[in-house]
Amino acid sequence: MNLVIENLTKTYSNGVRALNGISLTIEPGLFGLLGPNGAGKSSLMRTIATLQLPDSGRVVLQDADGQSIDAVTQPDELRKVLGYLPQDFGVYPRIDALTLLDHLAVLKGIHNRAERKESVEALLHRVNLWDVRKKNLSSYSGGMRQRFGIAQALLGNPKLIIVDEPTAGLDPAESNRFLNLLANLGQDAIVILSTHIVQDVQELCRQMAIINKGELLLSGHPLEAVRQLEGKIWKKHVQAAEVESLHQDFVIINERMVAGDPVLYAYAEAMPASGFIPVDAGLEEVYFTEITGASERAKKQPALSSPTL
Known part of the structure; x- marks a missing residue:
């Protein structure tokens, strides 16, 4: 399975060229995307996640059987295998985690009640929120909300997972727990970690890229780059x-x-x-x-x- 990005460009209505001919091939595992604020990281993530159309270029998810999904022409198909945690992840504060995750599972297309119950409970255990599953999300710490965010991103066992600045605002202990969780996810899927924290990429990722002002500056293995x-x-x-x-x-x-x-x-x-x-x-x-x-x-x-x- 690979995610192939070919000559991706995007210019916004205000004239800002956010992406300028980005081409990458991303293999299964954790992929680190580095760049300063305004580099185009979030624009690239949103385009891959089918939240915006590029001006030109392709984003294609290819599986081992030779089947492929084009994010531009088949956005609904890609969303079926996509888990996405944006930088600003909002929740309904007066709903408990169990109820909201069950609701999101329905929106994700898991309509069988028994299957949904099993999936939701397994995910709450996986992100270590089972003991607080009946507490309102307003009572959660920043790290707990991020862990809930990754739980919703994992609904439906996605093949492609995108997390945008996931450790922003977390204390060191919560950040380590969250990154360890992402590392485990990278064993079974493509996980794209967009961040400005260089150390996270060096410690966790076997693949990486650096972009700035919409341009791809470097891609490859972190240790080779060093x-x-x-x-x-x-x-x-x-x-x-x-x-x-x-x-x-x-x-x-x-x-x-x-x-x-x-x-x-x-x-x-x-x-x-x-x-x-x-x-x-x-x-x-x-x-x-x-x-x-x-x-x-x-x-x-x-x-x-x-x-x-």
């Missing part, structure tokens, strides 16, 4: 007064504060200057390298004199 940066990331502890000039002289991809002083991270094929030390790259460095266009900027960077060792 390997490509070996020996190319450097850092230097500096004084605040040096920051501006160093940004002008070097390809700086990130800046952090450590004990009140700035630490600059540079992209370079070799040590940029005296005082820079090598850094073991991670997916966060991959992310900033792609978002800042560092490799292209480095090609245009004027050569500096060799550093004094």
Whole structure:
């Protein structure tokens, strides 16, 4: 089973080009979609979920038997095998979880009462909400509501699951529980995790993509992307007064504060200057390298004199 996205484009009525020729092939398992706010992540998710039509391009779910569903021309068929948890998931606050999930199961097409009861109860156990199933959703914490959200997304055993910024606003413990649940789901389905949290993708996903301003910047295995940066990331502890000039002289991809002083991270094929030390790259460095266009900027960077060792 694969999800094939071909040359997907979308421009909104206000002129914003949210997607610009996105092409991806997503295999079963957890797929991480990274990008800053406004990158086009939610636009891509909504298009895959048949909530909006693209201007051009295709989204096709292909199964192992050679059957396929086109999300653009067969939206109702795709929805039958789709589970979707949007970033802003609303619930009826004065209804208990058991009643609402049963109602949503009817809307999902599970009309047999015995089958529906079995499915709803199994899902509430699976997301660890069984003990609070008769409590109104208004009493749920943010993490509990998110777990209810994934329960409704799993109704009907979907082949394709989309979750958009699922850990936003959760405390670390709830976030870990939720991500572990998603990892388990990835054993049986395609799970697309749209997020801005790089660490979640590095720890959970075997496939990933980075998009920005509607453009696909990178796709592949996270560890392979990290390997490509070996020996190319450097850092230097500096004084605040040096920051501006160093940004002008070097390809700086990130800046952090450590004990009140700035630490600059540079992209370079070799040590940029005296005082820079090598850094073991991670997916966060991959992310900033792609978002800042560092490799292209480095090609245009004027050569500096060799550093004094």
